[in-house]
Amino acid sequence: MSSLVAGAEVLSGQAYWLPILFIGLMGLAFLLYAILDGYDLGVGILLPFDASELSGKEADAHSERQRDRMISSIGPFWDANETWLVMAVGLLLIAFPSAHSLVLGHLYLPALVLLVGLMLRGVAFDFRAKAPVEHKLRWDWAFKGGSLLATLAQGYMIGRYVGGFEAGLAAYAFAGLSAVCVSAGYSFIGAAWLVMKTEGTLQVRAVRWARITLWLMVFGIASVSIVSPLLNPEVFAKWFRLPEVILLMMIPMVVTTLVVACDRYLAHYPYRGDMGCWFPFAAAVGIFVFSFIGLGYSFFPYVVPGTLTVWQAASDVSALRFMGYGAVMVVPIILIYTAYSYQVFWGKARDLTYQ
Amino acid sequence: MEFDTLLLSRLQFALNISVHILFPSITIALCWVLLAFKLLGNITGDETWVRAYRFWVKVFALTFALGVVTGITMSFQFGTNWPGYMERVGNVAGPLLGYEVMTAFFLEATFLGIMLFGAKRVSNRTHTVATLLVAIGTSLSAFWIIALNSWMQTPQGFELIDGVVYPVDWLAIIFNPSMPYRLSHVMIASGLTCAFFITGVSAYRLLKGDDKPGPKYTLRFALLMAALLAPLQAFVGDLHGLNTLEHQPAKIAAMEGVWHTEKGAPLLLFAIPDEAQQKNHFEVAIPKLASLILTHELDGEIRGISSFGDDHPRVAPVFFAFRIMVGLGMLMMLAGIGLSLLLWRKGGLKPWQLRGLVAMTFSGWVATLAGWYVTEIGRQPFLVTGILRTEEAVTSQPPENVVVSLVVYVLVYSFLLTAYIKTVFSMARKAAKLERQELLPLGGIDPEPTVFDGSLSTADKNSQQELSS
Numbered sequence: 088m089s090s091l092v093a094g095a096e097v098l099s100g101q102a103y104w105l106p107i108l109f110i111g112l113m114g115l116a117f118l119l120y121a122i123l124d125g126y127d128l129g130v131g132i133l134l135p136f137d138a139s140e141l142s143g144k145e146a147d148a149h150s151e152r153q154r155d156r157m158i159s160s161i162g163p164f165w166d167a168n169e170t171w172l173v174m175a176v177g178l179l180l181i182a183f184p185s186a187h188s189l190v191l192g193h194l195y196l197p198a199l200v201l202l203v204g205l206m207l208r209g210v211a212f213d214f215r216a217k218a219p220v221e222h223k224l225r226w227d228w229a230f231k232g233g234s235l236l237a238t239l240a241q242g243y244m245i246g247r248y249v250g251g252f253e254a255g256l257a258a259y260a261f262a263g264l265s266a267v268c269v270s271a272g273y274s275f276i277g278a279a280w281l282v283m284k285t286e287g288t289l290q291v292r293a294v295r296w297a298r299i300t301l302w303l304m305v306f307g308i309a310s311v312s313i314v315s316p317l318l319n320p321e322v323f324a325k326w327f328r329l330p331e332v333i334l335l336m337m338i339p340m341v342v343t344t345l346v347v348a349c350d351r352y353l354a355h356y357p358y359r360g361d362m363g364c365w366f367p368f369a370a371a372v373g374i375f376v377f378s379f380i381g382l383g384y385s386f387f388p389y390v391v392p393g394t395l396t397v398w399q400a401a402s403d404v405s406a407l408r409f410m411g412y413g414a415v416m417v418v419p420i421i422l423i424y425t426a427y428s429y430q431v432f433w434g435k436a437r438d439l440t441y442q
Numbered sequence: 443m444e445f446d447t448l449l450l451s452r453l454q455f456a457l458n459i460s461v462h463i464l465f466p467s468i469t470i471a472l473c474w475v476l477l478a479f480k481l482l483g484n485i486t487g488d489e490t491w492v493r494a495y496r497f498w499v500k501v502f503a504l505t506f507a508l509g510v511v512t513g514i515t516m517s518f519q520f521g522t523n524w525p526g527y528m529e530r531v532g533n534v535a536g537p538l539l540g541y542e543v544m545t546a547f548f549l550e551a552t553f554l555g556i557m558l559f560g561a562k563r564v565s566n567r568t569h570t571v572a573t574l575l576v577a578i579g580t581s582l583s584a585f586w587i588i589a590l591n592s593w594m595q596t597p598q599g600f601e602l603i604d605g606v607v608y609p610v611d612w613l614a615i616i617f618n619p620s621m622p623y624r625l626s627h628v629m630i631a632s633g634l635t636c637a638f639f640i641t642g643v644s645a646y647r648l649l650k651g652d653d654k655p656g657p658k659y660t661l662r663f664a665l666l667m668a669a670l671l672a673p674l675q676a677f678v679g680d681l682h683g684l685n686t687l688e689h690q691p692a693k694i695a696a697m698e699g700v701w702h703t704e705k706g707a708p709l710l711l712f713a714i715p716d717e718a719q720q721k722n723h724f725e726v727a728i729p730k731l732a733s734l735i736l737t738h739e740l741d742g743e744i745r746g747i748s749s750f751g752d753d754h755p756r757v758a759p760v761f762f763a764f765r766i767m768v769g770l771g772m773l774m775m776l777a778g779i780g781l782s783l784l785l786w787r788k789g790g791l792k793p794w795q796l797r798g799l800v801a802m803t804f805s806g807w808v809a810t811l812a813g814w815y816v817t818e819i820g821r822q823p824f825l826v827t828g829i830l831r832t833e834e835a836v837t838s839q840p841p842e843n844v845v846v847s848l849v850v851y852v853l854v855y856s857f858l859l860t861a862y863i864k865t866v867f868s869m870a871r872k873a874a875k876l877e878r879q880e881l882l883p884l885g886g887i888d889p890e891p892t893v894f895d896g897s898l899s900t901a902d903k904n905s906q907q908e909l910s911s
Contacts, residue, residue: 163555170548177540180536181532181540187520188528191525213507406533409609
């Protein structure tokens with residue numbers, strides 16, 4: 088551990104624990120965001136404008152029906168999903184204000200791209216169904232384009248963040264790689280969501296999308312896992328230190344098992360009675376969770392890698408305490424009614440109506 | 443005026459927050475109106491209320507979506523353009539924003555899904571409760587954000603150590619002196635904005651030949667709402683003004699165009715303030731009325747701009763914005779009360795009266811923005827009164843970056859606003875065109891599920907029926 092962190096150990100009581108509580112909450116919010124908005128952004132990226140087995144007008148009608156169904160599968164959820172981003176960025180702002188300024192100061196233009204993407208997508212959701220019919224196709228493209236723009240921007244931002252905002256071609260190339268891989272990851276979890284929530288020809292397509300994007304994502308996770316310890320000796324030391332290494336190797340092992348099992352499941356599709364249609368999505372969630380734990384472990388206790396620790400960046404204890412009471416009470420309630428909402432819309436997606 | 447990072451960031455923030463506030467100013471009240479429609483339907487069994495709910499819940503969904511996406515932008519603005527804000531007052535601002543996200547955003551976003559699409563999947567009672575929870579969520583959100591904004595206007599309950607604010611008394615922070623007034627003023631403003639929005643769209647449907655009962659019901663409901671809220675707003679606005687006089691006298695001086703401290707100040711109906719000469723041109727005034735309104739004495743003293751040194755806002759924007767807000771408020775009172783009476787006496791409105799209401803569809807937006815400009819520009823040169831100057835909080839980003847983002851925001855927001863307004867009227871036209879017999883039967887579940895969201899693909903007849911009422 089660096090001297091900065093050693094210095095922080097002098098802190099005791101709330102001044103020590105509250106920043107840890109908040110980095111945990113923030114991590115949870117980012118993880119939930121990546122999973123939840125991940126699948127609905129992924130569904131957006133995957134929106135098809137063709138139908139492989141058909142052509143002409145028939146194909147247009149068919150792909151429009153598929154887009155309708157795909158979007159209706161995420162309809163009741165996207166709004167709350169996106170709120171996790173506000174929560175996560177909000178927690179960064181509230182609990183670690185100097186880190187918030189530092190991170191967003193470095194990511195000024197990518198953040199703009201992210202926001203434009205999210206805006207286009209969020210409004211396309213409503214406009215596609217409410218604007219005059221002849222505009223629907225254009226809004227669908229806005230939906231797809233906005234989703235892709237948002238995920239590319241997020242991936243790029245994560246890449247810059249993990250690389251400690253270093254200049255140089257290698258750092259930017261790494262961010263570019265991260266952009267592609269995060270988009271692949273979101274597409275994968277989106278496809279897995281569709282395998283779970285749809286049927287028929289759309290499900291067949293979703294299985295194909297899931298298999299392709301799974302391997303793209305694996306390529307991304309593998310390269311980040313290899314590159315970051317090589318770029319950052321501190322990360323290397325954290326990962327390859329006895330006896331932790333024994334426990335830590337569980338992470339790549341679990342992820343590998345999930346990837347292989349998921350690929351095998353998808354390869355043998357279809358199943359009688361749609362058996363295990365939830366499995367790819369569950370596997371995707373598992374892969375996201377374990378990858379996130381790995382990422383978190385690499386950088387804790389830094390909130391900005393190599394620059395600011397959670398204790399250096401934290402707000403005043405009294406502000407954190409006031410927030411902490413609320414968070415401890417409210418977050419479980421949020422999780423409960425989120426679960427309720429998923430239960431209400433359980434099962435295969437139906438077309439949405441306002442009735 | 444130099445287009446440096448400070449000015450560009452201020453313009454960008456003004457643009458972001460101006461566009462954002464348009465949508466909550468409708469949804470905060472619209473959700474309570476929807477709850478009223480829902481309850482009226484439940485209690486009277488009159489299916490017209492149910493259809494009114496269905497039409498307006500779609501408008502609500504669209505408006506809410508625009509509020510969400512423009513709101514996400516806001517949460518990034520602090521970090522990208524105003525890092526000094528959180529560094530200096532983050533210990534107070536952060537938790538208030540945090541409570542907004544935790545208690546309001548998730549509540550509204552989650553139950554919105556059930557409110558919009560869950561009517562067939564949950565019981566009617568649960569659906570009513572979902573509507574109530576979304577309404578509570580939107581209002582809670584307003585509560586926290588107004589608490590923070592008011593604290594920035596009239597800060598208390600903190601101590602200052604090395605220029606950084608540390609909270610001492612949270613109740614004093616939340617219920618700071620201007621908060622109750624601003625909250626009431628903003629909530630009623632939302633009610634008025636929503637009332638004229640509903641009357642405008644309903645009048646538009648009537649003018650387009652809609653002979654179904656829906657738009658008549660909603661027109662009557664919303665006009666009554668306007669007739670009740672407009673006078674109440676004038677009363678609350680007056681109290682708010684008195685509170686401002688006590689805590690932010692420089693803002694009042696700018697609103698009233700009082701350059702030099704005077705007794706028996708006149709109420710200026712019109713004038714052109716001249717910043718350089720510290721005087722007004724072309725004054726149209728009612729003698730002593732400003733003093734009477736503000737101090738309740740004919741010869742009451744009102745402090746002038748010149749007595750505040752450099753710590754006062756620019757006069758012209760505050761002065762004009764205030765007059766636009768008050769003027770529109772008067773017009774709303776006249777329209778709300780006058781047309782309600784006519785409707786009650788004659789049982790209907792003439793086409794020119796309906797056209798007037800259509801023209802006033804977004805009058806609430808203009809008045810709301812004008813009101814916010816008064817209070818926000820009126821707080822300058824401070825970001826937090828007496829504690830933090832706006833220029834101290836701005837980012838060190840190069841101006842080129844801010845130019846890029848500002849241009850992008852202008853383009854995106856113009857596009858979104860145009861699309862929003864066009865879509866609202868296009869939804870109204872479609873609803874107006876539906877014949878009575880085409881309406882989907884209420885109650886019961888239709889065996890063939892309709893296309894997503896009542897999407898209006900011509901191929902699908904069901905979807906047309908979706909746009910009911």
